[in-house]
Amino acid sequence: MVRAAAEIIREYGPFEGEQVAGVTHDGRQVWIATGSSIKAFDPANGDVKRSLDVPAHAGTAFDGKHLYQIAEARIQKVDPDSGEIISTIPAPAGGGDSGLAWAEGSLWVGAYRDRKIHQIDPATGQILRSIPCTRFVTGVTWVDGELWHGTWEDDVSDIRRIDPATGEVLDQLDMPQGTGVSGMEANGDTLYCGGGPSGKVRAVRRPKRARG
Amino acid sequence: MDSLISAAAQALAAGDPLGALNRVALRDDPPALALRGIAMARLGDVIRAKALLRQAARAFGAKATLARARCTVAEAEIALAARDLTWPTKQLAAAREILEQHGDRTNAAYARSLEIRRLVLIGHLDEAERGLADLDPSPLPPAARTVYELIVAGLALRRLQTKAAHAALERATRTARQVRIPELQAEIERATATLSAPAARVIQGSEERLLQLDDVEALFRSDVLIVDACRLAVRLGGQLVAMARRPVLFAIVRQLAARAPADVPRAELIAHAFRGKEADESHRARLRVEIGRLRRLLKGMAEINATRDGFALLPCEDRTVAVLAQPIEDENAAVLACLADGEAWSSSGLALALGASQRTVQRALDALALSGKVQSFGRGRAQRWTCPVVPEFATALLLPAWSSLD
Numbered sequence: 345m346v347r348a349a350a351e352i353i354r355e356y357g358p359f360e361g362e363q364v365a366g367v368t369h370d371g372r373q374v375w376i377a378t379g380s381s382i383k384a385f386d387p388a389n390g391d392v393k394r395s396l397d398v399p400a401h402a403g404t405a406f407d408g409k410h411l412y413q414i415a416e417a418r419i420q421k422v423d424p425d426s427g428e429i430i431s432t433i434p435a436p437a438g439g440g441d442s443g444l445a446w447a448e449g450s451l452w453v454g455a456y457r458d459r460k461i462h463q464i465d466p467a468t469g470q471i472l473r474s475i476p477c478t479r480f481v482t483g484v485t486w487v488d489g490e491l492w493h494g495t496w497e498d499d500v501s502d503i504r505r506i507d508p509a510t511g512e513v514l515d516q517l518d519m520p521q522g523t524g525v526s527g528m529e530a531n532g533d534t535l536y537c538g539g540g541p542s543g544k545v546r547a548v549r550r551p552k553r554a555r556g
Numbered sequence: 557m558d559s560l561i562s563a564a565a566q567a568l569a570a571g572d573p574l575g576a577l578n579r580v581a582l583r584d585d586p587p588a589l590a591l592r593g594i595a596m597a598r599l600g601d602v603i604r605a606k607a608l609l610r611q612a613a614r615a616f617g618a619k620a621t622l623a624r625a626r627c628t629v630a631e632a633e634i635a636l637a638a639r640d641l642t643w644p645t646k647q648l649a650a651a652r653e654i655l656e657q658h659g660d661r662t663n664a665a666y667a668r669s670l671e672i673r674r675l676v677l678i679g680h681l682d683e684a685e686r687g688l689a690d691l692d693p694s695p696l697p698p699a700a701r702t703v704y705e706l707i708v709a710g711l712a713l714r715r716l717q718t719k720a721a722h723a724a725l726e727r728a729t730r731t732a733r734q735v736r737i738p739e740l741q742a743e744i745e746r747a748t749a750t751l752s753a754p755a756a757r758v759i760q761g762s763e764e765r766l767l768q769l770d771d772v773e774a775l776f777r778s779d780v781l782i783v784d785a786c787r788l789a790v791r792l793g794g795q796l797v798a799m800a801r802r803p804v805l806f807a808i809v810r811q812l813a814a815r816a817p818a819d820v821p822r823a824e825l826i827a828h829a830f831r832g833k834e835a836d837e838s839h840r841a842r843l844r845v846e847i848g849r850l851r852r853l854l855k856g857m858a859e860i861n862a863t864r865d866g867f868a869l870l871p872c873e874d875r876t877v878a879v880l881a882q883p884i885e886d887e888n889a890a891v892l893a894c895l896a897d898g899e900a901w902s903s904s905g906l907a908l909a910l911g912a913s914q915r916t917v918q919r920a921l922d923a924l925a926l927s928g929k930v931q932s933f934g935r936g937r938a939q940r941w942t943c944p945v946v947p948e949f950a951t952a953l954l955l956p957a958w959s960s961l962d
Contacts (some may be wrong), residue, residue: 522658
């Protein structure tokens with residue numbers, strides 16, 4: 345396992361009076377879940393471009409066409425153009441869910457206090473398998489075949505790359521004291537991390553040695 | 557933070573404690589326990605709220621120092637609202653320090669404002685004022701900010717700084733607009749009303765009129781010698797002789813001031829100061845002693861001259877004399893005058909200061925409490941009485957719906 349301090353490249357926000365509970369990226373803009381809405385901002389300048397009035401209490405994901413958003417104990421499928429909720433499925437941790445990611449035709453959901461990542465069928469919500477983690481799981485993301493997740497427990501946060509088969513920690517990036525990770529999304533070499541009630545999004549560099 | 561905790565915290569912040577409870581009612585993990593505790597407090601079940609917050613703090617474990625500190629702060633606010641002033645203040649101070657160290661400025665400022673509210677409630681006004689001067693209110697959310705401004709206004713009222721009080725109430729109105737808490741609105745209106753209500757009555761010779769607070773402030777800045785029956789003191793400009801614990805001396809000086817520059821016959825002074833006794837030679841001797849004490853106390857402010865029939869008050873440098881009294885003087889005015897210093901008094905202390913029996917004082921306090929002019933906290937021998945300096949907002953729970961994270 346390789347352990348290092350997280351290298352924060354840039355901070356966005358705080359986004360007005362809101363928390364950041366989930367983060368995703370649609371190839372151009374970063375979407376954040378802020379409790380009562382999902383907002384999109386331009387990572388080049390941090391300007392908010394869009395805002396959809398959708399309950400958004402935890403993780404957010406994007407499958408190339410739709411947004412997925414955890415609210416209370418369900419996962420909503422949202423049309424990013426109209427903000428319309430197309431369908432909902434039950435969230436696997438029954439409201440104890442935090443992070444959300446899309447990959448390989450499945451949704452990956454962080455179960456916060458259960459310390460697990462569930463792989464679920466996006467059509468039915470059925471749990472396909474569960475990966476054990478060692479700390480409270482917040483954001484979850486897949487990038488270049490790597491599974492990364494954020495942790496936040498006892499006032500300490502870090503970002504981890506784990507072996508999707510066993511849950512073994514391969515890389516660990518420690519966040520500075522007082523910065524939590526709630527929600528995460530990778531875009532290339534950048535990991536966008538939601539900062540919970542701080543209302544911020546932090547861009548963290550994904551280490552090169554992690555790849556290959 | 558997980559999805560339901562986040563949704564519940566959002567509901568609480570929006571003033572919907574039932575909505576918050578609905579979302580976490582069946583959960584027993586620590587963040588859920590804490591949110592349930594806060595929701596129960598908002599719903600008025602203080603005992604259950606306290607138990608839930610304690611349980612949450614325990615369940616968070618030793619390592620979750622921030623989360624535990626937030627539980628402590630919430631518990632302190634509940635105790636304050638229940639007028640439980642035996643709450644261990646050291647715990648609150650320790651929690652505030654932890655919050656400061658971890659950069660949680662909002663909750664740290666909130667904890668500090670709770671400490672100050674407690675000081676005001678127990679009548680430690682100087683300490684409260686120093687605390688306010690050191691507190692940066694900018695991280696406080698609007699509701700807590702409104703309460704902060706009400707404390708500032710209340711202390712300014714107490715210090716007769718009407719301009720500062722007006723300004724603080726204006727700021728309170730602005731911040732209160734951002735939240736919809738009717739209790740806070742009502743507090744601001746009540747405090748504003750006290751600013752324009754008659755605060756005192758001034759008696760100068762045969763003339764008598766009602767004063768608003770800013771008139772009183774102006775009078776205090778003038779060079780009139782004021783015998784202040786609202787606070788049992790004699791004042792001249794910045795000079796102040798407190799007589800709350802010298803009821804006989806105050807009764808005499810008040811009589812003299814009401815008649816000045818004419819004299820007051822001995823028999824009259826004796827009758828007023830010594831409770832309606834017939835004047836005999838021993839009373840005359842006692843009066844001479846008391847006049848001697850009064851002369852020493854008022855040195856540099858006024859002289860007291862003996863005349864053929866009695867005594868006359870002569871302010872130095874030909875100043876005028878005024879008596880300042882309660883707008884409506886009832887039989888309990890003396891008790892109110894003692895409490896007007898803002899300190900917390902015990903009923904036995906009041907009895908001692910006023911030279912009255914404890915039963916009499918207790919009767920007066922009960923009557924005043926009924927009309928809301930005084931309030932008490934503590935029980936039994938530890939019971940203390942104060943005039944509400946700052947409106948009764950301390951019962952309005954503002955507990956922030958903080959989460960276990962960040």
